[in-house]
Amino acid sequence: MTNTARGIDISVGLFILLGLGSVIFLVTQSLGSTGLSDNESYTLHARFDHIGDLKLRAPVALAGVTIGRVSQISVDPGEFRATVDFQIDSRFSQLPIDTFASIATSGIFGGKYIDLSPGGDDMVLQDDDEIEFTQSAILLENLIGKFMLNSKSASAE
Amino acid sequence: MSTLVRNSWLSFSEFAATFGGFQMFSFRLLPYLPGALLKPRLISEQIYSIGVLSLVLTMFGGFFVGTVLALQSYGTLVEFGQVDALGAFAAEALVRELGPVVAALLFAGRAGSAVASELGLMRATDQIAAMELMAVDPIERIVVPRFIAGIISVPLLAAIFSTVGMLGVYLVGVHLLRVDAGAFWTHIHDRVDLFEDLGNGMFKSFVFGISASLMGVYEGFNAAPTPAGVSRAATRTVVITSVWILLFDFILTGSTLPGI
Amino acid sequence: MTILSNQTPANLIEIRDVRYHRGDRAIFDGLNLSIPRGTVSAIMGPSGTGKTTLLNLITGQLQPDEGAVLYEGRVVCPCSRRRLYNTRRQIGVLFQHGALLTNLSVFENVAFPLRAHTRLPEQLIRQIVLMRLHSVGLRAAWQKMPSQLSGGMARRVGLARALVMDPQLIVYDEPFAGLDPIAIGAILRLIRQTNDVLGITSIVVTHDVEEARMLADLIFLIADGKVVAHGTPERMKQDDSPVVQQFMSGLADGPVPFHFPGPDYAEQLQAMSGS
Numbered sequence: 001m002t003n004t005a006r007g008i009d010i011s012v013g014l015f016i017l018l019g020l021g022s023v024i025f026l027v028t029q030s031l032g033s034t035g036l037s038d039n040e041s042y043t044l045h046a047r048f049d050h051i052g053d054l055k056l057r058a059p060v061a062l063a064g065v066t067i068g069r070v071s072q073i074s075v076d077p078g079e080f081r082a083t084v085d086f087q088i089d090s091r092f093s094q095l096p097i098d099t100f101a102s103i104a105t106s107g108i109f110g111g112k113y114i115d116l117s118p119g120g121d122d123m124v125l126q127d128d129d130e131i132e133f134t135q136s137a138i139l140l141e142n143l144i145g146k147f148m149l150n151s152k153s154a155s156a157e
Numbered sequence: 158m159s160t161l162v163r164n165s166w167l168s169f170s171e172f173a174a175t176f177g178g179f180q181m182f183s184f185r186l187l188p189y190l191p192g193a194l195l196k197p198r199l200i201s202e203q204i205y206s207i208g209v210l211s212l213v214l215t216m217f218g219g220f221f222v223g224t225v226l227a228l229q230s231y232g233t234l235v236e237f238g239q240v241d242a243l244g245a246f247a248a249e250a251l252v253r254e255l256g257p258v259v260a261a262l263l264f265a266g267r268a269g270s271a272v273a274s275e276l277g278l279m280r281a282t283d284q285i286a287a288m289e290l291m292a293v294d295p296i297e298r299i300v301v302p303r304f305i306a307g308i309i310s311v312p313l314l315a316a317i318f319s320t321v322g323m324l325g326v327y328l329v330g331v332h333l334l335r336v337d338a339g340a341f342w343t344h345i346h347d348r349v350d351l352f353e354d355l356g357n358g359m360f361k362s363f364v365f366g367i368s369a370s371l372m373g374v375y376e377g378f379n380a381a382p383t384p385a386g387v388s389r390a391a392t393r394t395v396v397i398t399s400v401w402i403l404l405f406d407f408i409l410t411g412s413t414l415p416g417i
Numbered sequence: 418m419t420i421l422s423n424q425t426p427a428n429l430i431e432i433r434d435v436r437y438h439r440g441d442r443a444i445f446d447g448l449n450l451s452i453p454r455g456t457v458s459a460i461m462g463p464s465g466t467g468k469t470t471l472l473n474l475i476t477g478q479l480q481p482d483e484g485a486v487l488y489e490g491r492v493v494c495p496c497s498r499r500r501l502y503n504t505r506r507q508i509g510v511l512f513q514h515g516a517l518l519t520n521l522s523v524f525e526n527v528a529f530p531l532r533a534h535t536r537l538p539e540q541l542i543r544q545i546v547l548m549r550l551h552s553v554g555l556r557a558a559w560q561k562m563p564s565q566l567s568g569g570m571a572r573r574v575g576l577a578r579a580l581v582m583d584p585q586l587i588v589y590d591e592p593f594a595g596l597d598p599i600a601i602g603a604i605l606r607l608i609r610q611t612n613d614v615l616g617i618t619s620i621v622v623t624h625d626v627e628e629a630r631m632l633a634d635l636i637f638l639i640a641d642g643k644v645v646a647h648g649t650p651e652r653m654k655q656d657d658s659p660v661v662q663q664f665m666s667g668l669a670d671g672p673v674p675f676h677f678p679g680p681d682y683a684e685q686l687q688a689m690s691g692s
Binding site for chain 2: 008009012014015016018020023025027057059
């Protein structure tokens with residue numbers, strides 16, 4: 001094999017290694033600290049009157065720590081409520097059945113996420129269970145409207 | 158005014174005619190693909206000439222796009238109090254969009270035009286005719302190895318672009334703009350999704366790679382056998398490939414955005 | 418079972434009543450031509466009469482609209498890839514500038530057909546290539562790249578490559594174009610020697626009357642899509658038809674006009690100054 005042929009082979013080999021290495025690097029950056037893509041998870045459902053701008057893949061947090069992601073959002077045509085499905089990491093399988101799920105906002109302009117407050121019951125939520133106690137998103141417009149209404153009635157008195 | 162209309166119509170019909178010829182050429186290549194994998198040496202030589210030689214340009218571009226991205230988005234993020242998300246924002250943009258698109262555009266300019274010129278020159282100096290007369294199939298021998306080399310190289314170059322871009326973002330973000338390093342990386346991990354972002358990006362660059370390679374070999378192989386023909390082939394490759402990349406980017410991004 | 422002798426036609430190539438047109442221009446309109454075995458034939462004619470098209474018809478790259486092109490008594494037809502390739506393997510072509518593959522060395526260029534079509538051991542390939550290069554005088558240049566060769570040298574390498582598979586027919590496309598007298602002399606000698614020593618048939622497409630006269634056994638003059646004259650060089654010299662005379666003596670004007678056809682001179686001058 002001539003020198004140039006060998007040189008070419010080496011460069012091509014290095015190039016491909018560099019490329020694959022980059023891909024692997026990017027893969028490691030794409031795996032979240034929850035690593036839901038490779039951990040076991042179970043599903044829970046919750047229904048809300050209003051979800052605000054809650055999106056798919058929004059975090060589900062317990063005490064402020066992300067333990068899951070929203071996996072599906074749908075609306076029930078009969079009941080006129082939104083049904084949200086989310087995946088919870090199987091390490092957190094001890095959530096009591098009276099856990100409270102509310103839609104909270106991250107920071108002032110942040111996105112919506114689901115905040116879980118555990119209750120005190122002995123029984124725990126199983127896969128595919130529904131959380132009974134929910135609070136819908138607080139919409140800024142409603143808040144402002146209420147505020148204005150209150151100040152109007154206050155000034156009326 | 159009517160000259161403008163007439164010229165536009167001519168350009169369009171030329172485009173359409175080329176498109177038809179282009180499709181037939183692409184189909185012609187298909188049967189050769191399995192066999193080509195048995196000739197790794199030819200492919201390897203081409204990966205060198207179009208991939209390895211594009212590496213420096215790609216890394217250079219990636220790094221500076223990363224730094225500019227960081228600088229540019231910093232201002233807006235500070236306003237919204239989301240400075241810690243700098244890394245995540247930039248990473249997502251790079252991996253999904255900028256990596257595949259810019260790396261492919263750079264490739265089209267550097268390697269696409271080189272392939273087109275090379276093949277065009279071979280056509281103009283009767284090398285292709287000589288091969289046919291020596292009963293060697295020029296498609297098998299010159300066209301297909303270049304095509305396959307392009308498909309392999311472009312996604313790799315896109316990944317390298319994104320990675321070096323991240324390096325640029327990190328250097329500017331953490332060392333220049335004093336974003337917290339821990340938050341920087343954590344936000345990236347949280348936000349960038351394997352399939353949605355990286356998977357889409359890689360898929361896009363794969364599509365771009367096919368387009369760029371195909372265009373380059375097509376224009377070169379079918380170039381008019383004159384010096385003017387060769388240079389036209391090179392220019393057309395860059396222009397048409399770039400247009401296709403941007404068009405495909407729009408289509409692929411629009412159809413894979415979550416929630417749409 | 419005898420396959421040879423009376424089955425082998427005396428004419429290697431026969432072109433019968435071939436018509437070929439491109440667009441609405443008739444390039445060949447009833448072309449008839451026979452190339453006997455073992456001869457060096459020169460095909461000449463004014464520029465643009467389709468000499469290269471003729472080469473393409475012989476090698477099967479183009480098919481005639483009407484008529485037949487026969488190689489060794491059989492029609493050259495692109496109906497089967499395999500048959501076409503088999504025919505082409507017996508024909509060597511030397512292109513105008515050599516058409517060497519620019520990314521391969523001289524050695525690799527000459528070895529190319531051997532590597533593509535045979536499974537000869539490396540040692541044997543080396544010997545064959547060096548022999549061929551030696552016969553064209555370029556054995557010592559085996560490592561050079563095509564870009565380092567002069568025009569004449571590139572053409573000689575092309576000749577070596579065309580001969581490496583021992584073809585029966587070798588076609589030269591404008592072998593003298595653009596060469597200095599020394600190089601022309603070298604090529605002339607090579608063409609003649611190769612033909613006689615190897616016992617093959619040669620076709621030379623050229624404009625160069627002097628060279629053709631010195632070299633060829635037979636000359637064919639093509640004009641207006643037909644063979645207007647053919648014969649040995651002496652006979653052609655004595656042929657007194659105007660077309661032949663114009664071409665062989667290099668007269669600027671004659672049956673092939675000097676002026677591009679157009680309107681009357683005086684009329685056009687008047688028209689421009691008037692309006």
